[in-house]
Amino acid sequence: MKEKVLDVSNLDQDALKSLDKHIDSLKGSNEKETLIPVLYKAQELFGYLPHNLQRHIAMKMDLPSAHVNGVVTFYSFFSEHPTGTYTVSVCMGTACYVKGAKDVLERVKKLTGASEESMSDDGLFSIKDVRCIGACGLAPVMTINDEVYGKLKPDDVDDIIARYKEDNQ
Numbered sequence: 001m002k003e004k005v006l007d008v009s010n011l012d013q014d015a016l017k018s019l020d021k022h023i024d025s026l027k028g029s030n031e032k033e034t035l036i037p038v039l040y041k042a043q044e045l046f047g048y049l050p051h052n053l054q055r056h057i058a059m060k061m062d063l064p065s066a067h068v069n070g071v072v073t074f075y076s077f078f079s080e081h082p083t084g085t086y087t088v089s090v091c092m093g094t095a096c097y098v099k100g101a102k103d104v105l106e107r108v109k110k111l112t113g114a115s116e117e118s119m120s121d122d123g124l125f126s127i128k129d130v131r132c133i134g135a136c137g138l139a140p141v142m143t144i145n146d147e148v149y150g151k152l153k154p155d156d157v158d159d160i161i162a163r164y165k166e167d168n169q
Contacts, residue, residue: 006056006059008052008053008056011050012045015046016056019041019057022038023057026038032063032067034061035067035068035071036075039071039072039078043078043079048079048080048082049078050080051080054072054080076089076130079126079128081119081126082119084114084119084123084124084125086124086145087125087128087143088114088142089129089130089133089143090105090127090140090142091130091131091132091133091135091140092129092130093133093139095139096140098139100152101141101142104140104153107157107158108142108157108161111157111158111161115127124165125161125164135148135150138150139151140152144160
């Protein structure tokens with residue numbers, strides 16, 4: 001069977017060279033221990049971690065692609081899709097979910113036009129539904145970048161999102 005060639009032509013080639021240099025500098029280290037720092041560097045360089053970049057990293061580090069993708073999808077700070085200026089993370093952990101996080105998430109989607117897979121058309125917002133933010137006493141909780149908003153009701157989201165939109169006009 002003929003092996004597929006990995007196509008990375010759609011990636012910034014200068015950033016790719018920089019990433020490869022970074023990976024090469026870590027040679028001799030335990031690849032599984034250096035994977036997260038490599039993924040951080042890759043996301044810093046490219047803004048997100050598309051599948052072909054993940055496969056490239058796996059090949060360079062001699063790791064299974066499934067392992068690299070498993071790490072990327074496990075940690076909420078990694079993104080497989082382009083992200084907006086503001087990342088809205090809505091906690092869907094048990095405490096938040098039972099107190100209405102699903103309705104908060106739906107309101108965020110409606111107001112921003114973003115989804116978990118795509119950023120808003122204006123490039124301002126990306127959405128993540130995360131398993132736990134660690135602020136159960138404030139349930140339901142969402143964060144926008146590093147700002148935490150707790151004890152939310154869907155109507156609260158309107159003013160919060162409006163402020164971020166106003167800041168970018």
